[in-house]
Amino acid sequence: MPKPMSKPAAPTAYVCGSCGARAGKWHGRCPDCGAWNVMVEEPDRTAGGARFDPAAAEPARLYAEVDPVATERLSSGFAEFDRVLGGGIVPGSVVLLGGEPGIGKSTLLLQAAALVAAASGPVLYASGEESAYQIKDRGQRLGVGRAPVYLLAETCLERILDEVERLRPALLIVDSIQTTVSTVLQSAPGSIGQVREAATRLLFAAKQRNLPVFLVGHVTREGSLAGPKVLEHVVDTVLYFEGERHHSQRVVRAVKNRFGAVSELGVFEMTGAGLLPVPSPSRLFLSERAASVPGSAVLSAVEGSRPLLVEVQALVSTGAYGTARRTASGIDHNRLSLLLAVLEKRAGLSAVGEDVFVNIAGGLTVSEPAADLGVVAAIASSLRDRRIAEGTAVFGEVGLGGEVRSAGRAELRVREAAQLGFTRCVVPAGDAARTTAPPECALRGVGSVEEALAALAE
Ligand code: TYD
Numbered sequence: 001m002p003k004p005m006s007k008p009a010a011p012t013a014y015v016c017g018s019c020g021a022r023a024g025k026w027h028g029r030c031p032d033c034g035a036w037n038v039m040v041e042e043p044d045r046t047a048g049g050a051r052f053d054p055a056a057a058e059p060a061r062l063y064a065e066v067d068p069v070a071t072e073r074l075s076s077g078f079a080e081f082d083r084v085l086g087g088g089i090v091p092g093s094v095v096l097l098g099g100e101p102g103i104g105k106s107t108l109l110l111q112a113a114a115l116v117a118a119a120s121g122p123v124l125y126a127s128g129e130e131s132a133y134q135i136k137d138r139g140q141r142l143g144v145g146r147a148p149v150y151l152l153a154e155t156c157l158e159r160i161l162d163e164v165e166r167l168r169p170a171l172l173i174v175d176s177i178q179t180t181v182s183t184v185l186q187s188a189p190g191s192i193g194q195v196r197e198a199a200t201r202l203l204f205a206a207k208q209r210n211l212p213v214f215l216v217g218h219v220t221r222e223g224s225l226a227g228p229k230v231l232e233h234v235v236d237t238v239l240y241f242e243g244e245r246h247h248s249q250r251v252v253r254a255v256k257n258r259f260g261a262v263s264e265l266g267v268f269e270m271t272g273a274g275l276l277p278v279p280s281p282s283r284l285f286l287s288e289r290a291a292s293v294p295g296s297a298v299l300s301a302v303e304g305s306r307p308l309l310v311e312v313q314a315l316v317s318t319g320a321y322g323t324a325r326r327t328a329s330g331i332d333h334n335r336l337s338l339l340l341a342v343l344e345k346r347a348g349l350s351a352v353g354e355d356v357f358v359n360i361a362g363g364l365t366v367s368e369p370a371a372d373l374g375v376v377a378a379i380a381s382s383l384r385d386r387r388i389a390e391g392t393a394v395f396g397e398v399g400l401g402g403e404v405r406s407a408g409r410a411e412l413r414v415r416e417a418a419q420l421g422f423t424r425c426v427v428p429a430g431d432a433a434r435t436t437a438p439p440e441c442a443l444r445g446v447g448s449v450e451e452a453l454a455a456l457a458e
């Protein structure tokens with residue numbers, strides 16, 4: 001812990017997060033609006049040197065007169081990672097990388113640090129979580145080598161900023177934002193006040209120096225970024241690192257990006273020598289599939305700009321009366337309930353009283369509506385105990401009336417399926433009419449869930 005913690009540099013104030021009232025000391029309950037647990041510490045900016053300086057202020061400028069800056073993006077060294085970032089690292093941007101402990105955030109950033117350092121100059125890796133020796137130990141497995149990566153085992157924000165000043169790195173990595181503390185605040189590391197202060201000051205430094213910054217953020221068990229939602233508003237880009245700890249597949253996904261499309265995916269595999277990019281993820285996600293079991297369907301999904309074939313697995317089994325369970329992993333739980341209701345009402349397939357488990361293989365999460373038909377196909381297959389014809393892939397949105405709706409980007413989905421050797425795609429009728437499939441892959445357009453289930457059993 002840095003020494004200055006006990007000796008604050010400036011007086012601080014506590015501000016109510018809900019009504020904005022200020023108080024000289026912390027209250028469990030806001031003295032003004034009465035809300036509980038909302039007081040957040042804030043440095044008193046008027047007491048420090050951060051006064052408004054009219055001489056330094058810029059007047060408003062006419063849009064047409066503002067020169068567009070040619071932002072030369074920095075490559076992270078991984079094409080998979082660059083795509084998620086919207087085509088590389090934007091100078092002056094702050095990127096938050098969130099993910100559960102142990103998923104591989106530090107590993108990915110240390111690898112990227114080495115690649116950026118080798119190509120673009122020194123990288124400062126500030127870690128409040130591990131010592132320089134621990135990081136070095138990991139780096140040896142990752143082949144960091146002699147690239148100019150500077151390690152700083154430090155939690156104090158001001159010290160990190162001093163080192164930025166001294167080294168003028170091409171990239172700054174802060175691992176993690178929750179362990180970074182500013183001496184101007186008295187609150188504990190990881191508190192909302194501290195996290196917000198650190199993120200804001202780092203953002204300021206990033207913009208001022210055109211320095212790209214990566215922040216590591218921990219997520220809570222519920223899956224959101226620990227502590228403050230404010231963090232997501234402050235930074236330019238929010239990425240999530242996903243995957244199951246017991247699987248080697250890892251997915252980096254953009255959920256907010258001021259410099260690119262969201263929902264882009266980067267796929268990696270965790271190996272003994274760190275993370276390896278996976279340029280052809282469909283092959284990886286289907287690699288362990290046992291084709292001949294009922295309850296398994298192959299879905300041709302699109303995540304961001306990229307098609308991705310994944311296996312949807314369903315298991316319907318008789319549960320004890322009154323305790324029927326519905327478990328969904330990788331798809332939305334409410335969507336599962338809805339699709340079960342549609343199956344019952346529109347296709348006469350009832351799972352009442354049965355336990356239903358649905359899973360996307362490989363720990364992936366699929367959120368697009370086109371996944372519906374894959375889920376329905378897998379459940380129906382398990383319910384009837386009949387497997388889906390070999391070499392068949394599906395996609396399509398399912399409506400409450402049991403209709404199958406167009407999914408969009410059908411051509412991309414069909415091409416990916418054909419490339420991986422699938423010979424038939426069961427797709428929305430609307431998409432089938434508009435799509436020219438490669439000769440080796442037949443299209444079967446369906447208008448309803450009932451029709452789709454009949455087609456799958458052929
Ligand atoms: P880490 O990057 O420390 O995770 P985070 O920073 O998100 O908490 O990754 C830790 C896990 O990754 C750990 O369980 C070991 C594994 N790992 C490998 O499998 N291979 C490797 O080369 C490295 C460095 C880590």
Ligand code: MG
Nearest residue numbers: 105106129175
């Ligand atoms: Mg870590």
